[in-house]
Amino acid sequence: xxxxxxxxxxxxxxxxxxxxxxxxxxxxxxxxxxxxxxxxxxxxxxxxxxxxxxxxxxxxxxxxxxxxxxxxxxxxxxxxxxxxxxxxxxxxxxxxxxxxxxxxxxxxxxxxxxxxxxxxxxxxxxxxxxxxxxxxxxxxxxxxxxxxxxxxxxxxxxxxxxxxxxxxxxxxxxxxxxxxxxxxxxxxxxxxxxxxxxxxxxxxxxxxxxxxxxxxxxxxxxxxxxxxxxxxxxxxxxxxxxxxxxxxxxxxxxxxxxxxxxxxxxxxxxxxxxxxxxxxxxxxxxxxxxxxxxxxxxxxxxxxxxxxxxxxxxxxxxxxxxxxxxxxxxxxxxxxxxxxxxxxxxxxxxxxxxxxxxxxxxxxxxxxxxxxxxxxxxxxxxxxxxxxxxxxxxxxxxxxxxxxxxxxx
Amino acid sequence: xxxxxxxxxxxxxxxxxxxxxxxxxxxxxxxxxxxxxxxxxxxxxxxxxxxxxxxxxxxxxxxxxxxxxxxxxxxxxxxxxxxxxxxxxxxxxxxxxxxxxxxxxxxxxxxxxxxxxxxxxxxxxxxxxxxxxxxxxxxxxxxxxxxxxxxxxxxxxxxxxxxxxxxxxxxxxxxxxxxxxxxxxxxxxxxxxxxxxxxxxxxxxxxxxxxxxxxxxxxxxxxxxxxxxxxxxxxxxxxxxxxxxxxxxxxxxxxxxxxxxxxxxxxxxxxxxxxxxxxxxxxxxxxxxxxxxxxxxxxxxxxxxxxxxxxxxxxxxxxxxxxxxxxxxxxxxxxxxxxxxxxxxxxxxxxxxxxxxxxxxxxxxxxxxxxxxxxxxxxxxxxxxxxxxxxxxxxxxxxxxxxxxxxxx
Numbered sequence: 001x002x003x004x005x006x007x008x009x010x011x012x013x014x015x016x017x018x019x020x021x022x023x024x025x026x027x028x029x030x031x032x033x034x035x036x037x038x039x040x041x042x043x044x045x046x047x048x049x050x051x052x053x054x055x056x057x058x059x060x061x062x063x064x065x066x067x068x069x070x071x072x073x074x075x076x077x078x079x080x081x082x083x084x085x086x087x088x089x090x091x092x093x094x095x096x097x098x099x100x101x102x103x104x105x106x107x108x109x110x111x112x113x114x115x116x117x118x119x120x121x122x123x124x125x126x127x128x129x130x131x132x133x134x135x136x137x138x139x140x141x142x143x144x145x146x147x148x149x150x151x152x153x154x155x156x157x158x159x160x161x162x163x164x165x166x167x168x169x170x171x172x173x174x175x176x177x178x179x180x181x182x183x184x185x186x187x188x189x190x191x192x193x194x195x196x197x198x199x200x201x202x203x204x205x206x207x208x209x210x211x212x213x214x215x216x217x218x219x220x221x222x223x224x225x226x227x228x229x230x231x232x233x234x235x236x237x238x239x240x241x242x243x244x245x246x247x248x249x250x251x252x253x254x255x256x257x258x259x260x261x262x263x264x265x266x267x268x269x270x271x272x273x274x275x276x277x278x279x280x281x282x283x284x285x286x287x288x289x290x291x292x293x294x295x296x297x298x299x300x301x302x303x304x305x306x307x308x309x310x311x312x313x314x315x316x317x318x319x320x321x322x323x324x325x326x327x328x329x330x331x332x333x334x335x336x337x338x339x340x341x342x343x344x345x346x347x348x349x350x351x352x353x354x355x356x357x358x359x360x361x362x363x364x365x366x367x368x369x370x371x372x373x374x375x376x377x378x379x380x381x382x383x384x385x386x387x388x389x390x391x392x393x394x395x396x397x398x399x400x401x402x403x404x405x406x407x408x409x
Numbered sequence: 410x411x412x413x414x415x416x417x418x419x420x421x422x423x424x425x426x427x428x429x430x431x432x433x434x435x436x437x438x439x440x441x442x443x444x445x446x447x448x449x450x451x452x453x454x455x456x457x458x459x460x461x462x463x464x465x466x467x468x469x470x471x472x473x474x475x476x477x478x479x480x481x482x483x484x485x486x487x488x489x490x491x492x493x494x495x496x497x498x499x500x501x502x503x504x505x506x507x508x509x510x511x512x513x514x515x516x517x518x519x520x521x522x523x524x525x526x527x528x529x530x531x532x533x534x535x536x537x538x539x540x541x542x543x544x545x546x547x548x549x550x551x552x553x554x555x556x557x558x559x560x561x562x563x564x565x566x567x568x569x570x571x572x573x574x575x576x577x578x579x580x581x582x583x584x585x586x587x588x589x590x591x592x593x594x595x596x597x598x599x600x601x602x603x604x605x606x607x608x609x610x611x612x613x614x615x616x617x618x619x620x621x622x623x624x625x626x627x628x629x630x631x632x633x634x635x636x637x638x639x640x641x642x643x644x645x646x647x648x649x650x651x652x653x654x655x656x657x658x659x660x661x662x663x664x665x666x667x668x669x670x671x672x673x674x675x676x677x678x679x680x681x682x683x684x685x686x687x688x689x690x691x692x693x694x695x696x697x698x699x700x701x702x703x704x705x706x707x708x709x710x711x712x713x714x715x716x717x718x719x720x721x722x723x724x725x726x727x728x729x730x731x732x733x734x735x736x737x738x739x740x741x742x743x744x745x746x747x748x749x750x751x752x753x754x755x756x757x758x759x760x761x762x763x764x765x766x767x768x769x770x771x772x773x774x775x776x777x778x779x780x781x782x783x784x785x786x787x788x789x790x791x792x793x794x795x796x797x798x799x800x801x802x803x804x805x806x807x808x809x810x811x812x813x814x815x816x817x818x
Binding site for chain 2: 011054064108133206208239254
């Protein structure tokens with residue numbers, strides 16, 4: 001009897017594996033210098049304080065931490081997060097908040113709740129791969145909008161042009177997805193002008209606007225810009241902005257805890273979806289973070305993380321300047337925060353193909369093409385500067401430069 | 410300007426909130442005796458050993474535990490689980506195993522990977538509410554099969570009859586979902602004869618067979634029956650069985666860790682789906698459980714849990730015997746394991762309506778109707794015996810009996 005062939009759904013056939021996740025495996029080989037993953041620096045993890053917080057959970061809340069919890073999240077963490085938001089100028093009520101199993105769960109819930117197959121999402125060209133994958137898994141489509149030449153947000157004229165054209169062809173656009181603070185993959189930070197313009201656009205077109213803010217707190221230079229969620233709250237208060245936050249970049253990704261801010265009726269819909277997805281996020285990890293936050297050291301850790309990344313980013317820019325061929329058609333972004341910069345190569349080069357040579361030379365990155373939903377550009381690389389040591393950054397940039405020089409030769 | 414109305418997907422409109430989750434909230438009122446939730450007994454949690462294991466994670470693996478991990482799961486826990494399975498007579502290779510964010514995530518992945526809207530799943534009538542909700546969220550349908558009068562599995566003649574009728578009407582059936590060991594909600598354990606018959610049926614009809622086994626280890630009397638996954642491995646090895654396991658009932662639900670066994674190509678498809686759903690399950694909680702398992706005390710804890718539940722189950726049966734009206738049309742199952750029994754009332758009574766009276770009298774259960782995908786029966790209750798103390802069981806049964814007596818009067 002021949003083995004049975006599973007009959008998958010149409011959606012399943014359109015799911016794609018992530019290049020990044022495969023590259024993450026490479027980073028486990030000790031001799032590769034990886035600029036690939038989006039990994040925070042392990043030296044930023046406050047191990048001792050997290051250990052002490054975990055200890056307190058066992059002493060104070062063992063039965064609650066080890067039991068099932070409510071879908072919306074544990075009260076202690078919810079309260080701590082509302083206080084944290086308030087201290088950052090965001091006034092939200094309990095019914096505006098949902099704990100998620102890190103932001104990726106929220107990114108999975110969005111297309112699940114909003115997209116019928118063939119529906120559209122407006123997003124950057126390029127944008128975060130995990131969002132693209134989640135949308136693809138529901139057969140959603142992405143209307144990609146390029147960034148303006150000033151690297152301060154979408155090219156708004158292009159947004160209008162592409163949106164109008166798509167609507168004319170009958171496209172059902174359901175939401176906008178942006179990462180205004182130090183975007184993954186480009187490191188771009190949106191100006192207040194562009195944030196306001198996008199918010200106005202979302203009002204006019206009656207679209208949900210998803211603001212993904214994993215790196216917002218990781219600004220190491222320049223001045224903070226209000227979040228789009230704040231701009232809506234303090235302005236027309238249309239309540240169409242959904243803000244995604246996570247501990248992954250401000251504390252530790254291994255916690256797998258994120259949170260979402262939105263209008264109560266929208267939060268309620270997400271709670272219903274989350275029930276059937278995982279019942280609840282781990283009460284243990286939630287209480288662990290609540291205990292950690294109660295100790296009042298989070299801001300200090302974020303400050304230290306900022307300083308570390310600023311140094312690494314500065315050193316990487318220096319090394320790029322030093323080793324990369326000096327040509328007008330090779331350039332890179334100079335982010336004021338976050339974990340990534342974006343390197344653009346001459347259009348004759350293909351970063352997908354270069355990756356094999358880079359790995360031979362024991363350096364890795366993510367090819368820029370991974371961050372396009374369709375019609376990718378191949379002459380770019382996402383470079384992570386948070387994970388590697390200064391020494392590795394120096395050596396890795398040297399290796400990468402030699403790969404590029406050889407390809408140009 | 411009026412607030413924007415979100416335009417949800419068709420799938421989102423068919424999502425339903427869980428009565429159980431709402432009832433869980435009631436259990437937080439201290440004066441209610443709740444037989445509602447599926448909560449393990451807190452006294453079974455090995456708090457001190459879990460604390461020590463967590464401590465060891467910080468000492469030995471802090472950076473790995475706090476970082477992102479691979480989607481398939483941490484190596485240490487994967488190895489511990491393969492050894493655990495082997496010690497229970499299940500020989501699986503690493504490529505047969507996927508760590509999930511508890512079983513509910515697997516229950517969400519199943520319809521995501523297998524169902525197009527309108528596709529069918531064969532499942533018990535009644536069956537686990539969380540599985541029903543997950544299927545509904547993708548607009549799947551359930552072909553409900555009643556259990557035979559011997560409470561040893563499906564009524565196989567009914568299975569054939571309903572399946573043939575559904576196929577004749579063009580139904581696309583994609584998988585079978587069963588909980589053969591101490592089913593939620595009825596407590597029924599499938600006989601080996603019925604397990605084999607269902608496996609043969611799945612071979613003949615070339616269907617994926619999902620065996621959900623959260624309670625398998627919680628057998629406190631009678632003899633263990635091979636799992637359907639084992640029967641397939643040791644027999645025709647068609648590889649069409651997917652087995653879902655979890656720490657929720659054998660250790661602590663707050664860990665939110667489960668695992669899945671299946672054929673490598675099926676596991677690979679689930680890894681792709683999981684990538685876009687949560688990137689990875691918390692490496693911290695995974696390493697925590699790996700450390701806990703390495704200490705070799707899990708079997709002891711499960712043994713203690715069995716003894717506690719056997720006592721509670723026995724006491725509940727005694728009290729039901731003592732207080733429930735002695736009538737042929739009031740009966741309950743006498744499960745040999747698990748957390749639940751199923752109480753059937755005269756068909757004139759409606760357990761949905763009785764619930765309000767029960768809550769007035771400070772006792773709660775889940776109305777049986779919640780466990781039907783369609784055309785529910787209203788004269789049954791799911792009664793949990795794991796969570797309450799013996800004293801609460803005694804008092805709660807008394808209260809419940811008085812609610813029923815009053816309704817009959």
